[in-house]
Amino acid sequence: MTDLDGTTTGVLTEGLDAHLVVDRGTFRLDVTLTAAPGDVVALLGPNGAGKTTALRALAGLAPLTSGHLRLDGTRLDAMPPESRPVGVVFQDYLLFPHLTALDNVAFGPRCRGASKAEARAQAAEWLDRMGLADHAGAKPRRLSGGQAQRVAVARALATRPRLLLLDEPLAALDARTRLEVRAQLRRHLAEFEAVAVLVTHDPLDAMVLADRLVVVEHGHVVQEGTPSHIARHPRTDYIARLVGLNLYRGRAEGHTVRLDAGPAITTTDELSGPAFVAFPPGAVTLYRERPTGSSARNLWRCEVAGLETHGDQIRADLTGELPLTADLTTVAAAELDLHPGAPVWATVKATQTHAYPA
Structure with missing residues (x-):
């Protein structure tokens, strides 16, 4: 068994x-x-x-x-x-x-x-x-x-x-x-x-x-x-x-996981074949304008679908190129003037993702 x-x-x-x-x-x-x-x-x-x-x-x-x-x-x-x-x-x-x-x-x-x-x-x-x-x-x-x-x-x-x-x-x-x-x-x-x-x-x-x-x-x-x-x-x-992760499924080719529905995600894990890729909401950084100096390998254009208090942070529910959740401080949310419908750019560093066989 x-x-x-x-x-x-x-x-x-x-x-x-x-x-x-x-x-x-x-x-x-x-x-x-x-x-x-x-x-x-x-x-x-x-x-x-x-x-x-x-x-x-x-x-x-x-x-x-x-x-x-x-x-x-x-x-x-x-x-x-x-x-x-x-x-x-x-x-x-x-x-x-x-x-x-x-x-x-x-x-x-x-x-x-x-x-x-x-x-x-x-x-x-x-x-x-x-x-x-x-x-x-x-x-x-x-x-x-x-x-x-x-x-x-x-x-x-x-x-x-x-x-x-x-x-x-x-x-x-x-x-x-x-x-x-x-x-x-x-x-x-x-x-x-x-x-x-x-x-x-x-x-x-x-x-x-x-x-x-x-x-x-x-x-x-x-x-x-x-x-x-x-x-x-x-x-x-x-x-x-339950465990508080963004999770996606796709096909891995080296350090890239091409999602079944959506864009590709770059990761530091090297795989081949069906794979999952995950990252925590806290790994997501949001910008109102497309960032020019960011070292993140993953960049997606999204839109704020909803906001809610999550512990001592704000959790943003995002739709767009890659549906995901992002956690940020109350101060950061205010500075970004986040509200439902607001366009944002979301980035995640490859080092903060985790890929594994599906």
Whole structure:
């Protein structure tokens, strides 16, 4: 088996080995996932891509149309969901509102046959590991969003699953809490000895929490690899937007990539054949008049289609010879008198582009 990033893998006797095929009306999910014990895999993709369907299939909540689902060499697709060694943390946590944090966590071990005393002892241990020992007697309505999330993770881990599934685990948190809980979750996942699969549409969650990203679009895997590999080698417009790059496809001849639609781009990379070329919006320099002394090898006449605040900068959406985005300071945007419809010249140095095989 060969991954899209060129990594060769075999059939796994430990960990996750899944080929998930699910038909739902006109939508078809067809995704292959493999992961070794200790791996954290993030399923990343736009809304409607099939991420949640894949998670539900792994949990046994969506039956497979075909394919297979093996965990540590055992077929799971023939087992009822409640019998699977799988823990799930849902987006809204789904804690039992009438139970304390302790009894929420103890619920799983009780369902697996532990006595009430044993289950509560295990739950107390997990709450302590999550830094929630002082909140054992609190019911969910008295917990903050971050505390509820940690109770949900503890409840999932208390059954000692061989597969941990997390569905947008940070989506319900405000920005400040999210930063803190993301760091805590990263630590807990690093200590988890089995397979963890995280579903998210947030690239930062995926980059921070996962060892490997699997990008799904329209029900299919379009790219997979380490976060650093994908950030540097996006293969679709969706991924390029996530990692903040302008991305084009064409045919390389030496240091020139002739685009399928548009002009050529000069790069310092030397290639031959189908290629992608990418560069960040910050690499773009804008002029109102055609520059005469610029050392940039790439020069295009464009028009401002739109402007928006992007962090502490202004992001310009440009159309024309080469549609692209450019980042510039507020002062630079004011000095250039940028506004929708304004003509501009855009330059990018060859040294700031990156070309790679398509």
